[in-house]
Amino acid sequence: MKKQFFLFLFVLxxxxxxxxxxxxxxxxxxxxxxxxxKSDAYINERCVLDIYYPKNTKNFAxxxxxxGGGITQGSKEIPEYLKNKGFCVVGVxxxxxxxxxxxxxxEDSAAAVAWVFNNISxxxxxxxxxxxxxxxxxxxxxxMVGLDKKYLxxxxxxxxxxxxxxxxxxxxxxxxxxxxxxxxxxTQPIVDEYAPLFHVRADAPPLLLITGDRExxxxxxxxxxxxxxxxxxxxxxxxxxxxxxxxxxxxxTEPAFPLLVKEVKRIMELxxxx
Numbered sequence: 273m274k275k276q277f278f279l280f281l282f283v284l285x286x287x288x289x290x291x292x293x294x295x296x297x298x299x300x301x302x303x304x305x306x307x308x309x310k311s312d313a314y315i316n317e318r319c320v321l322d323i324y325y326p327k328n329t330k331n332f333a334x335x336x337x338x339x340g341g342g343i344t345q346g347s348k349e350i351p352e353y354l355k356n357k358g359f360c361v362v363g364v365x366x367x368x369x370x371x372x373x374x375x376x377x378x379e380d381s382a383a384a385v386a387w388v389f390n391n392i393s394x395x396x397x398x399x400x401x402x403x404x405x406x407x408x409x410x411x412x413x414x415x416m417v418g419l420d421k422k423y424l425x426x427x428x429x430x431x432x433x434x435x436x437x438x439x440x441x442x443x444x445x446x447x448x449x450x451x452x453x454x455x456x457x458x459t460q461p462i463v464d465e466y467a468p469l470f471h472v473r474a475d476a477p478p479l480l481l482i483t484g485d486r487e488x489x490x491x492x493x494x495x496x497x498x499x500x501x502x503x504x505x506x507x508x509x510x511x512x513x514x515x516x517x518x519x520x521x522x523x524x525t526e527p528a529f530p531l532l533v534k535e536v537k538r539i540m541e542l543x544x545x546x
Contacts, residue, residue, distance in 0.1 A: 294327040295356065303364075303387035318367050321384055323395065324350045325360035331398040333435070333536055334360040336388050338406030338413050343377055343449040344369050346409070353529040359536065360397050362388055366413070374450045374466055378423055381413040385434075386427035401543070403436045403536055407525050408490075409449075411442020415468035415500075419476055434477040436539050440528045441483045444468045444496035458491070469500050474508030480535045481514045482528045488521035 300320045302309055309316040326332055335354060339346040348363035355361070366380035389399055404414035417423050418437040424430065446467040448458035456462060463469050481501055486494035494516055504512040515531060517524045 293329065293356070293358070295324060296327045297322060297324045297350070301387075303384045314367060314371055315380075318365050319380055319383070320348070320365050321387070322348055322350055322363040323360065324355065324362075325395045325397065326358060328396075329358075330396050331401070332359050332396060333401035333403065333540055334362060334388060334392050334397045335403045335405055335532070335536065336362045336364060336385055336414075338364050338366070338381060338404075338410030340406065340408030340410050341368075343409045343412075343447060351525070351529060353526075354533070357533055360392065360395065369449050369453065373453045374447075375423075378413060378416050378466075379426075382417045382423035382427065385417055386424060386429050389427075389429050389433065400433070401435050401540060402433070403438060403539075404434055405438040405440065405532055406442070407440040407528075408442065408522065409447070411439030412444075412447050412468070413442075415439050415442050415444065416466070416471075418479075419468050419471035419473065420465075421471075432475060432477060435543075436478040436480065436535060437476070438480045438482065438532050438535055440525055440532075441489065441493050441522055442468070442481075442497070443493070444500040448491075461492075469496075469503060472500070472503045472507045472509070474510075476504070476509055478511040478535075478539055479504060479509065479513070480531070481512070482524070482531055483514075483516055484520040484522055484524040485518050486516060488519075490522040493522065 299322045302320050304315055304319050339349055348365040350361050350363045364384040366377045388402055393399055406414050418431055418434050421431040446462040446464050450466050451462055481497040483494045483497050501512050501514040517527050
C-alpha cells in the first residue's frame, strides 16, 4: 500500500510538472541577415524558420527539423510528435529547385543551423545540445551540413559542435535533384562533393541513420544508408548506427520519431556522465 501511494505521488508530480510547462511558437523568423534578405526577394520570402520552445526553461535540447520534398517542394513544419517533449523544435524552410540550384539549398540549411547556434541561448537553449534531423531531402541536407564542414565553417561554426545527426531516409549519394540539374538520370548513382558519402570522417557527430524497409523504400535508399554506415565505421567513426523499419516505405516518419526522441535522450544522458 505504501509503495502504491508513493508511485501515485510520483506520477501525479510528473503530470503536474508536465502540465505547467508552457510552450511558445514564433514563426517566419528570417535566418539570413538584413542585407542578404534585401538583396534577394526569394531569400527574403523563403529563408525563414519557426521555433517552438519551452518557456521559462533553461538548457533545453533543440532539434532542427528539415522537411522533405525532393528539394523541389515542401514547407517548414513542427512535427506534432516532437511537441511537449521538453525540448525545442525548429522548422526550417530553404530555397527550392528550379528557382535555385546546388549548393544554394545546402547553404540555406547551414545558415539556418548557424542561426540556431547563434540565437538559441536567448530562448534558454543549450548550444551544446543542438541536433539535426529531417526526412528524405531534409535528411540529405542535414547530412551534408553535418559531414561537409565547409558549409558551417562559412559561419564560423565547427560542424563537430552538432550534438547528433539523425536523418530519416536521406540520400547518401548525390541527391537525384542535383543529378537532374546536371542532366543525369535519377537511376544513375553518382558520388561527388554533393554526396554525404564523399565526406565520411572519423570525427563527425553521432550519426543515427533511419530508413524504411529496403524492399519498400525509394530507389536504393536503404542500401545507400547501409553503405554510409559501413564507410563511417571503416573511417573510424565510433557512433554510427543504422535502423531499418521493416514494413514501412519511404514515408516512415511516424515510427521513426520515437527513435529520434530516444536518440536525443541517449546523447543527453551521455553528456551528463562526462
